[in-house]
Amino acid sequence: MINVIGLGYIGLPTALMLAANGNKVVGTDYNKTLLHTLQEKKLTFEEPGLGDLFEKALDKGIKFESNYSSTDFYIISVPTPYDKVDKKIDPSYVVAATKEVLEVCKKGTIIVIESTISPRTIDRFIRPLVKEAGLTIGEDVHLVHAPERILPGQMIKELQSNARTIGADTPEIAEKVKEVYATFCKGEIVCTDIRTAEMTKVVENTFRAINIAYANELTKISRHDNLDVHEIIRIANKHPRVNILSPGPGVGGHCIPVDPWFLVGDYPRLTNLISTALEINESMPEVVLKRLSDIMMENKITDRNKVGIYGITYKQDVDDIRESPTLQMFKKMENNFAEPFRVFDPMLSKKVVDSQVMDFDQFLNDSEIIVIMVEHTQLKENLDKLQGKLILDTHNLIDDAYKL
Ligand code: SAJ
Secondary structure: OEEEEOOOOOHHHHHHHHHHOOOOEEEEOOOHHHHHHHHOOOOOOOOOOHHHHHHHHHHOOOEEEOOOOOOOEEEEOOOOOEOOOOOOEOOHHHHHHHHHHHHHOOOOEEEEEOOOOOOOHHHHHHHHHHHHOOOOEOOOEEEEEOOOOOOOOOHHHHHHHOOEEEEEOOHHHHHHHHHHHOOOOOOOEEEEOHHHHHHHHHHHHHHHHHHHHHHHHHHHHHHHOOOOHHHHHHHHOOOOOOOOOOOOOOOOOOOOOOHHHHHHHHOHHHOHHHHHHHHHHHHHHHHHHHHHHHHHHHOOOOOHHHEEEEOOOOOOOOOOOOOOHHHHHHHHHHHOOOOOOEEEOOOOOOOOOOOEOOOHHHHHHHOOEEEEOOOOHHHHOOHHHHOOOEEEEOOOOOOOOEOO
16 A cells, blocks of 8 residues: 655645556645545645546545555655755655654555655655664665656646656665556656665756746846847757747746755855856846836836736646745835735636735726736637737737737
8 A cells, every 4th residue: 555645736646646547545644624625525726637537546445644554655745845045955844754654664665755855865864764763774664766757737647658767775676666656657767776866856957947047048138139039049949959948037836946956055166057047037026027117117107006917826827826926026026115016817716915806807907017927828818808908928928018
C-alpha cells in the first residue's frame, strides 16, 4: 500500500493517478479542512482532467486519512518554502513528515521524497533523522528522491507522458520505485543517485527562469529603442537552435521564481548569472507600473479609478495565486502607500484582495484603461469586449494595444 503524504498541487494528482492505475493508496494531510473536502468527494483545486481522475480513484478505493499509515512505501509531497532572507530552503515540512513516517513505517520501507529540495537536502536533513530514530539506511529504510515535473494546467497529461528521474542509493531500490511509477508514467524513467536527482530538478527550473529573464531583458532593451520584442523573438526563434521564451509582467508560481534561489542560497559566490536573472524577473511588476504611468500621462488620465487590472493568478487558466505578478505589483504599490487598482480574475471565485471585482462586465464598464496581466482563455474569448478601451497588453494578445 502506498501512503501519499501532502495532498496539495502535486501530491493529490499523484495519489489519484496511482490509485486510478491499480495501486492501493491512502492520502494523508495535516490540513483537516482539506481532508474533509476530499472525504466529501469534492476537489480542492481546479485542473483540467482532475475531476475524472478523482472519480476513477474513488471507484478504485482511494482513502483520505489524517493519520500516517503503517506501510512499506511512502511518497512525501509537502511544501518546501524558501527563506526569503537567507535564500535557503526551509526543509521543516519534509523533516516533520519524515519523522512521523519513521515512527510508523514497516521494516524495509521505501520513502520517496517528491517535494522539490535543494541539492544535498537528503544528506543534510533526512539521513540524520533515520539515524536518530535508531534505524539503518539500506536495511530498515530506503530513501529516494523522485522530483515531479508536471506543469500546472497540463498536470494530468504530463503525469503520464513526462520523463521522470528516480534518485536512489542502489539500482535495486531505484528499480522498485520505477515499477510503481511505471504503472501510470509512459515517459522514460531515468534512474540515478539522490544528489544528482536533487540537482537536476532545481537546474531545470533555473534554466526556465534564466530563459524568461533573457526575454524580459530583451523587452527592456526593445522599449528603449521602440522595437517590438515579440516580433524580434518570433523571428529569432526561427533559428533552429534558438528558443527564447515569452516576456511578461513577472514570474510567479511556486517553482520558477523560488527554486533557483536554492542554488543562490547554497552557492552564493558561484551564482551571479542565476541571481541576476531572478532580479530581472522580479523587476517586471515594477516595469508594468512604470509603463502604465507613462501611458496614463500620454493619454492625460489622472484618475487611477479608471484603471482595471485583468488577472491575479500566477499564470493563465490556473486558480493558483502563489507569487503572482499582480500581487507582487500590488505589494510594490503598498510599499509606496498606494491602494491597489481594481482587479478582476475569472479563475477566482473568492476575493483575494479588497479591490477585486467579481463581475467581468462591471469590471469592463468601470475601467477606461485595462492592463492585461494574465492571458486567461476567458479573456481570449472576449477580446471584442475590450474595444474602445486603452489597453496595456503584457502578453501580446492584441495587435494595436500598448505593449511593455
Ligand atoms: N512565464 C513567462 N514566460 C514564459 C513562460 C512562463 O513569463 O515564456 C511565467 C508564467 O506566466 C508564470 C511563471 O513564468 O508566471 C511560471 O510558469 P511556468 O508555466 O513556466 O511554470 P510552472 O511554475 O507552472 O511550472 C514549472 C515547470 N518547470 C519547467 O517547465 C522547467 C513544471 O514542469 C514544473 O513541474 C514546475 O515548475 C514545478 O513544480 O517545479
